[in-house]
Amino acid sequence: MKSAYELAMERLAKSDPDKGRALTPAQKARLAELDAIYKGKVAEREIFLRQKLGEALADGKADEAEKIRGQMAGERTRLEEEREAEKDKARRER
DSSP: OOOHHHHHHHHHHHHOGGGGOOOOHHHHHHHHHHHHHHHHHHHHHHHHHHHHHHHHHHTTOHHHHHHHHHHHHHHHHHHHHHHHHHHHHHHHOO
């Protein structure tokens, strides 16, 4: 008799058959490359925006500093979503 976990895993495998496939070495290399690229992009944006944040705080512009903090969060989220989309594309390529 199968456990509830085993039954759920079977249903999941049926709903997305591509999910269980092993990645090729080329795909693994591409995923690692994408992680490195986007890690650099995130760092670049954070350095730039932190500099702008420091300037805004030094000038006493609290509202501008808050906007920059929001922009930092938005940029990080956007880049992470972009990275995941690229990684999904690389996983689907055969």
